[in-house]
Amino acid sequence: MAAPVISVRGLKTRFGQQVVHDGVDLDVSKGEVIGLVGGSGTGKSVLLREIVGLMVPSAGKIEVLGKDTENLSESERLSLQARWGMLFQDGALFSSLTVLENIKVPLKEHTRLPPDLIDEIARVKVAMVGLPPDAGPKYPSQLSGGMRKRAGLARALAMDPEILFLDEPTAGLDPIGAAAFDELIGSLQKSLGLTVFMVTHDLDSLYAICDRIAVLVDKKLVIGTIDELLRQEHPWIRDYFHGPRGRAASAAKGS
């Protein structure tokens, strides 16, 4: 079997007396779409931040694309970062830069490509995420919430990443906008062969695009397909998947 693209072993996270993670294990294979869910404050964002190296866990081992994320030199860290894209919850665009300029930031940081080629790549990414060409010269404040997310996605895809990390990609979108965004992620994942790791509260997204779901309960992960999780006895998992929203998402998917 191919080595996992993301591997987490025995991860522990403590903030003072508070234990957030206590023995988290996870393997994500190439091309997989994994959704991370869990109650509020269970440590989903912290886990995501630890995997991308923005936070250091208290114990345990994280490997991304075969590299131990803890012991990297600055240049190794930069070259690893160039192999993934990250979409933060609000798009996290630079407000003083246009959409095109935002997309160019990672290209300028990680490559020495000539400016006209960088410009062309940025325009291709705008089209790739379904934004009209006239969105390119606009500032984030001139875009709708959904368009800002697409612009953030275009920036995350700037370097043709192997992994896409998404933090609540459909939060704040209306149901139609959210479904369209799920569809976009799903089609990009297939056409680009991306591995996708997303934190979400959105049951429709889980049904629409995730291969497996990782649930943070009792400071650990329970991982499985939706069908496997539907058979889980854990009270939080049962309430989540069998509750009214879970049933509605299941019915919408026709399963």
Ligand SMILES: Nc1ncnc2c1ncn2[C@@H]1O[C@H](COP(=O)(O)OP(=O)(O)OP(=O)(O)O)[C@@H](O)[C@H]1O
């Ligand atoms: N830098 C930090 N210092 C201290 N405590 C922190 C820090 N970051 C997060 N925490 C705590 O860790 C816990 C998990 O936070 P996290 O943001 O990962 O939760 P979450 O599962 O993403 O929640 P939500 O779904 O509400 O966004 C929370 O209790 C939070 O207060």
